[in-house]
Amino acid sequence: MSEADRPQSQPPARPFSWQSTLWQQLLRLRADQRLPHALLLTGPAGCGKARFAEALAQLMLCQRDETYPCGECKSCLLMSQGTHPDLVMVTPVERGKAIRVDQIRGLSDFIGSAAQQGGYRVVVITPADEMNVNAANALLKGLEEPGRDTLFILQSDRPGRVMPTIRSRCQQYTLGLPPFDAALDWLQQQPDCGDSAERLLRLSGGAPLRALSMARHGELARREERFQLLEQLLRRQVSAPVIAARWAKEDALEGLDWLASVTSDLIRLRIGALAPTMIRNQDALGLLEKLANLTANEKLFEFKDKIQDYRVHLMRRNNPNQQLLWEDLLIGWRALFSGQRQRPE
Ligand SMILES: [Zn+2]
Known part of the structure; x- marks a missing residue:
């Protein structure tokens, strides 16, 4: 299938250039089969955690063993259409609301069953600090007894608000803000920023995704x-x-x-x-x-x-x-x- 035949599909996600050190680190862990079963990605709002999490989830499900999700295999095509059966993204149903316990309980069948595409099953929880106590408790069981080839990717700007019992079961990785010039370079290439890129970046405290969101709104x-x-x-x-x-x-x-x-x-x-x-x-x-x-x-x-x-x-x-x-x-x-x-x- 050529690109032109897939009008509604999304291209595969890639980590941002300033995230390559952590990306390589996780690739090495994966190659050595030492990747933890639960990651907590932290870092300031707007540093690009969501993109990193998405790219990692896609990489884990991609059927080719490459540095980035290939965008062409069956798994990648399913992901590009948002219909991969072995990927679950959990976010609050409404912006500003908590992740509810029924959303997490709904995961247990998913975690308990075999991967439909024969590889990993990936759960991405964004933001992990927005789980209410019941939801967090429900997640604990999954984190304590993960099935084979299951990866949890949690992300949070405020890891201090993630329940300590959850935090302690995750390997925490911190994504920092990019150097100012790298962020500016990236921002200037975005269609919505134009001449305001530098002003937006300063106002956002150097967080390029936050700056872009400010421009778009x-x-x-x-x-x-x-x-x-x-x-x-x-x-x-x-x-x-x-x-x-x-x-x-x-x-x-x-x-x-x-x-x-x-x-x-x-x-x-x-x-x-x-x-x-x-x-x-x-x-x-x-x-x-x-x-x-x-x-x-x-x-x-x-x-x-x-x-x-x-x-x-x-x-x-x-x-x-x-x-x-x-x-x-x-x-x-x-x-x-x-x-x-x-x-x-
Ligand atoms: Zn692929």
């Missing part, structure tokens, strides 16, 4: 709008409830992370003696420098704690009212810079 324009609103709030040109109504419709965790990074930058600026490149929100440096002079360290630390409390609340899926969450934070934001005036003369 129109993040730069949204950031500009958000900073403008924060400034207009301080000038009392717009009210907290109006901004809150707008932000309540967006991804709350992502918004909280952004506000936390802005607050951290203000703290960094106040502490001083840092290279300007240490400031995460480079695109708002002028505003942040101005604001850093109008507040106090302890207020910033308190505000950061408040953001963190809301974050924990959200992560526990308590579903706080997001309109109220943002109103509270925006009023808190305004108070950061108004202390001097409120103090009696």
Whole structure:
């Protein structure tokens, strides 16, 4: 079958160039038949773990013994169509929700039966820190008594949140961020980044996949709008409830992370003696420098704690009212810079 005859199929995944050391290491382990039956891939968000996991899963199932999945054998063709019977990808059913116990229990038949294509069976769990306790406990059994030729590939940005009993049954490998120039080189070749590649990469803390995702979601324009609103709030040109109504419709965790990074930058600026490149929100440096002079360290630390409390609340899926969450934070934001005036003369 030629490439042109497979319009809906995906080309085989390959690890990124900056991941080749670990790739080679795992290839050697596989050649020596010493590959662990469960891997936990860790590393910062946006460093390319998902691609690495996908490429490794495909390699394990590929019927040719090559350095990368061939893309041509029967297994690779099944994978390209997303229908390989010996590969299971487990992710939360809904973004931001936990991996549920029934999703993991559903694996036991899969693990207990023979591979249909006669090779490995591979389970990829993304992100492993999003399994709830019951799901993690259900997975333990599979990890303790893996069938023959079964490989579990777990991945997580936050391995500290993966249950210790799960972690201890996996061999952990850390994927780092690429060198800045390598990441920039890759990013500039992506159709969605164009001239903004360097700016996006700095904003993403050097994580190229995160930078690409930002580009694809129109993040730069949204950031500009958000900073403008924060400034207009301080000038009392717009009210907290109006901004809150707008932000309540967006991804709350992502918004909280952004506000936390802005607050951290203000703290960094106040502490001083840092290279300007240490400031995460480079695109708002002028505003942040101005604001850093109008507040106090302890207020910033308190505000950061408040953001963190809301974050924990959200992560526990308590579903706080997001309109109220943002109103509270925006009023808190305004108070950061108004202390001097409120103090009696
Ligand atoms: Zn193949």
